Amino acid sequence: MKPATPRTKGKPASPARAAAVPARPDHNEEKPVLPAALYEASKEELLEFYRQMVLIRRFEEKAGQLYGLGLIGGFCHLYIGQEAVAVGIQSALTPGKDSVITGYRDHGHMLAYGIDPNVIMAELTGRGAGISRGKGGSMHMFSVEHKFFGGHGIVGAQVSLGTGLAFSHKYANDGGVCVAYFGDGAANQGQVYESFNMAELWKLPIIYVIENNQYAMGTSVNRSSAEDQLFRRGESFRIPGLQVNGMDVLAVRAATEEALKWVQAGKGPILLEMKTYRYRGHSMSDPAKYRSREEVQEVREKSDPIEGVKKYLEEAGISADEIKIIDQDIRKIVNASAEFAEVSPEPEIAELYTDVLVEQY
Amino acid sequence: MAIEIKMPALSPTMEEGTLAKWLVKEGDEVKSGDILAEIETDKATMEFEAVDEGVVGKILVAEGSENVKVGTVIATMAGEDGDVEAAPAAAPTAAPASVADAPSAKPAPAEIKIAVDPAVPAGTEYVKTTVREALRDAMAEEMRTDERVFVMGEEVAEYQGAYKVTQGLLQEFGDKRVIDTPITEHGFAGIGAGAAMGGLRPVIEFMTFNFAMQAIDQIINSAAKTNYMSGGQMRCPIVFRGPNGAASRVGAQHSQNYGPWYAAVPGLIVIAPYDAADAKGLLKAAIRSTDPVVFLENELLYGRSFDVPVLDDYVLPIGKARIMREGKDVTLVSYSIGVGIALDAAEQLAAEGIDAEVIDLRTLRPLDTGTVLASLKKTNRMIVVEEGWPVCSIASEIAAVAMEQGFDDLDAPVLRVTNEDVPLPYAANLEKLALIDAPKVIAAVKKVCYRG
Ligand SMILES: Cc1ncc(C[n+]2csc(CCOP(=O)(O)OP(=O)(O)O)c2C)c(N)n1
Numbered sequence A: 001m002k003p004a005t006p007r008t009k010g011k012p013a014s015p016a017r018a019a020a021v022p023a024r025p026d027h028n029e030e031k032p033v034l035p036a037a038l039y040e041a042s043k044e045e046l047l048e049f050y051r052q053m054v055l056i057r058r059f060e061e062k063a064g065q066l067y068g069l070g071l072i073g074g075f076c077h078l079y080i081g082q083e084a085v086a087v088g089i090q091s092a093l094t095p096g097k098d099s100v101i102t103g104y105r106d107h108g109h110m111l112a113y114g115i116d117p118n119v120i121m122a123e124l125t126g127r128g129a130g131i132s133r134g135k136g137g138s139m140h141m142f143s144v145e146h147k148f149f150g151g152h153g154i155v156g157a158q159v160s161l162g163t164g165l166a167f168s169h170k171y172a173n174d175g176g177v178c179v180a181y182f183g184d185g186a187a188n189q190g191q192v193y194e195s196f197n198m199a200e201l202w203k204l205p206i207i208y209v210i211e212n213n214q215y216a217m218g219t220s221v222n223r224s225s226a227e228d229q230l231f232r233r234g235e236s237f238r239i240p241g242l243q244v245n246g247m248d249v250l251a252v253r254a255a256t257e258e259a260l261k262w263v264q265a266g267k268g269p270i271l272l273e274m275k276t277y278r279y280r281g282h283s284m285s286d287p288a289k290y291r292s293r294e295e296v297q298e299v300r301e302k303s304d305p306i307e308g309v310k311k312y313l314e315e316a317g318i319s320a321d322e323i324k325i326i327d328q329d330i331r332k333i334v335n336a337s338a339e340f341a342e343v344s345p346e347p348e349i350a351e352l353y354t355d356v357l358v359e360q361y
Numbered sequence B: 001m002a003i004e005i006k007m008p009a010l011s012p013t014m015e016e017g018t019l020a021k022w023l024v025k026e027g028d029e030v031k032s033g034d035i036l037a038e039i040e041t042d043k044a045t046m047e048f049e050a051v052d053e054g055v056v057g058k059i060l061v062a063e064g065s066e067n068v069k070v071g072t073v074i075a076t077m078a079g080e081d082g083d084v085e086a087a088p089a090a091a092p093t094a095a096p097a098s099v100a101d102a103p104s105a106k107p108a109p110a111e112i113k114i115a116v117d118p119a120v121p122a123g124t125e126y127v128k129t130t131v132r133e134a135l136r137d138a139m140a141e142e143m144r145t146d147e148r149v150f151v152m153g154e155e156v157a158e159y160q161g162a163y164k165v166t167q168g169l170l171q172e173f174g175d176k177r178v179i180d181t182p183i184t185e186h187g188f189a190g191i192g193a194g195a196a197m198g199g200l201r202p203v204i205e206f207m208t209f210n211f212a213m214q215a216i217d218q219i220i221n222s223a224a225k226t227n228y229m230s231g232g233q234m235r236c237p238i239v240f241r242g243p244n245g246a247a248s249r250v251g252a253q254h255s256q257n258y259g260p261w262y263a264a265v266p267g268l269i270v271i272a273p274y275d276a277a278d279a280k281g282l283l284k285a286a287i288r289s290t291d292p293v294v295f296l297e298n299e300l301l302y303g304r305s306f307d308v309p310v311l312d313d314y315v316l317p318i319g320k321a322r323i324m325r326e327g328k329d330v331t332l333v334s335y336s337i338g339v340g341i342a343l344d345a346a347e348q349l350a351a352e353g354i355d356a357e358v359i360d361l362r363t364l365r366p367l368d369t370g371t372v373l374a375s376l377k378k379t380n381r382m383i384v385v386e387e388g389w390p391v392c393s394i395a396s397e398i399a400a401v402a403m404e405q406g407f408d409d410l411d412a413p414v415l416r417v418t419n420e421d422v423p424l425p426y427a428a429n430l431e432k433l434a435l436i437d438a439p440k441v442i443a444a445v446k447k448v449c450y451r452g
C-alpha cells in the first residue's frame, strides 16, 4: 500500500469534550531527556567497544561465508551495521541481574553479552556442541546463565515475553531490568501495544528498544507505519520515548544510562528508538531490490559504527598498531569458531527425542 | 596463501545458479563488502559480496556460465594480511550423521514410571465438592506452598472470576498474586510465558478457551517449543486454564472444544478432567509440573458436585487415564463432559444386558494408550465419546491407536460419537441435535455389538 498523503490537520477537539476527560492525576508529566552529551568512555571502555563491535562484524561476515558454503542452512539474519546498538546497551547492563530478549537477529546480541563465539557458530551449523545442541538454529539461541532469553522467530512475540520477564523482576523484587529488543517492523504488531499497556499500568521495569534499521524485509518504515517516529509509539500508554543515534555507541550508551535511571527509579517502562541500518539483506536470500546500492554505500561511508569508534580511539591517542592487534586477534577468534563449528559433529541421533518435555509422565 | 572464492548458496534452497556477471577483474583490490559478482538463483538476481580483503587472483568461472553448482571454486583471491589464516577449506557438505535409523533411536521406555493414582488411606473422609471449588482449592493450596505461583487473567481478582473459579483468592493472596488484566489475551499469555521463563509459576486463566485463539501463538510457539529449541535450557512452567467446549446456547463463537488442537502439539501437556477430585488433583499436578500445561475445564461441569477426599495434599499423576466403570462388552473412551454422558449411557445399556467399561482419559497429551489398549483387549469393541467436532479429533486419534496397536483385538470398527460437523447453532432444538447425548452413544454401542 502507498503511504497515505499527509493528513490535513483536524479541527481542535471541542472544549466540552476535552473537559469531559480530565487528565489522570498521576499523569506522567516528567519526561526523561535525551542526554545532550555522549557517554564519556575511558580508553579501556573504548577499546572494549571496538573489540566487541569488530567481533560481531567479523563473526557475521564469517557466518555469511559459511552460509555460502552450505554449512549454515535456512534463515540467517546478520547484524552487520547495527553493532553499536547491542554493544552500547549491553555495556550498561548488570550481568546476572538484568535480562535481555530479542528476535531472530540475535547473534550480535549474544556476542555482546560475552557468550562464547564457538557455541554460537556451532549452533548456526547445527552441531551438537551448539548452544541449543543444534536444535534451535540461528533464530533460537538462549543462555539462561547469561539471562539472555533468546532468540525468537515470531515477529513481536519477544515483546510480550520480555514484558513477562520484567514482571518476574518486579514480582521477585530482584532489582533487575529487562531489555526487550524488536524491529521497526515488529513495532506494528498488536501484542506490542497490549504489552505496552500492561507494562505502564503495572510500572514494570522494562526498556523497550526498537532497532529501527529502516526496513522490515523489503518494507521501509514509511511504507508501513502511520507514525514513523517510532519513539512516539508509547505515547498513548504514557510511555516516554527517546530517539537515539544507534550508529554511535557512545550515544547509545548515554541514552541507555538515562533509560536505566528512569526504570530503576520505579517510573515504569521507557522506549528507546535506535536509528540504525542493516547493510546486508534481511536474511541470506534477500534480492535487495527495494533499496539502492547507493543508499547502502552512503550509510557505510558516512556513519559506519565501527569507523566511528575508530575515530574516538584515534582521538584518545590509541595507535593504529594497537588497533591492528585487536583486529588480528578477532580474526583468529572468528576463524577458530568457524573451524570449531565445522569439525564438531552433528547432534547425537537420540537428541531428536530429548527436551520435548522436562518431566516424564 | 590464496583464498578460494566459491559459488555461494544465496537462499535456503539454492543448489546451483548462473554466474551472471563479474563486477571485478583479475588484479583488482577488494575490501570486505565490495560486490564481486551478480548471481542468478532460482528466485532472484543477487549480489555476491566479498568477505575478505585482498586482490582478485584468477577468475575460474566465466560470466554467463549457467548451472554452476554451489561450492564450485569460481575465483581465487590473495589475502592482504599475510598473517590472516585462510578459511579452512571446507567440504560444502559436512559428514552428516546417519539418520536412516532415527526412529529406532527413540529412547527405550525403560525409565518411564508407571503412573498410578495415590492410594487414598482407609477411613479418609470424602466431602461433596463442586468442580468450581475443587479448582479454586487446588490453586489456593499451591499458592500457599509456593510463592512463585500467581494467577492472572480477566476478572480473576475483584470480580472473583467470570465463572467464580477464583473466588476468594484475591482476599487471601492480595493483588500481587491475583492479577486482573485488561482484555488482552495475546498480551497476557505472552507475559505469562515470559514470567515462567523468568522463573515464576503463572496460572493464566482464559475467560474461556475460545478467546485463547487470540493467544495461541504464545501458547504454542513460545511456551511449548522453547525447551526443545533451547536444547533443554529454557523452561516454561506455566498453566493455561479455563472453560472449554460448548456451554449452553451461547452460539458458535463461544462453543468449541480445543482439546484436539492443543493435544496435537509436542511440548505441551493437555489435561481435561471430568470430576471434582480429578480437577483438584490434576490442577495441583499441573501447577507443579515444569512443563507448560493447557488445562481444559468445562463450564457445564463447574456446578456439579462430586466426592473429593479430604487430604492435605491430593496430587494425581499426569498422563494416566481412569477406569470410571468396569465392564466387559464394550469400551467407551471419553474425557471432560463426555464422561458423564458415557456413564449415563452405560447405566442404560446395563439394563439391556450390555456391560460397558468407561474410561476417562483425563490427560489428552500424553495419551494413556496403555489403559485404552488393555481395555480393548478385554472388550474387543470401542466407542469414543467426544463433545467436539469429529474431524481430526481425539476420537480420530484413539481410533488410529486402536488400528495400529490393537488391530487383532478389534471385533468391530471403532466408532466416533462426536458433535455434528457444523458450527454450533443457537436454536435450542438445533443445538441439541448438534451435541452428543446418551442415546447417540447407545446407538453406536448397539452397532458395534451387532445388536438391533
Ligand atoms: C508473526 C510473523 N510474521 C511474519 C514473519 C516473517 N518475517 C520475519 S522477519 C520480518 C521482518 C521484520 O522486520 P523488523 O521487525 O524491522 O526487524 P529486522 O528484520 O529489520 O531486524 C518478517 C515479516 C514472522 N517471522 N513472524
Ligand SMILES: [Mg+2]
Binding pocket: A183, A184, A185, A211, A212, A213, A214, A215, A216, A217
Ligand atoms: Mg527492521
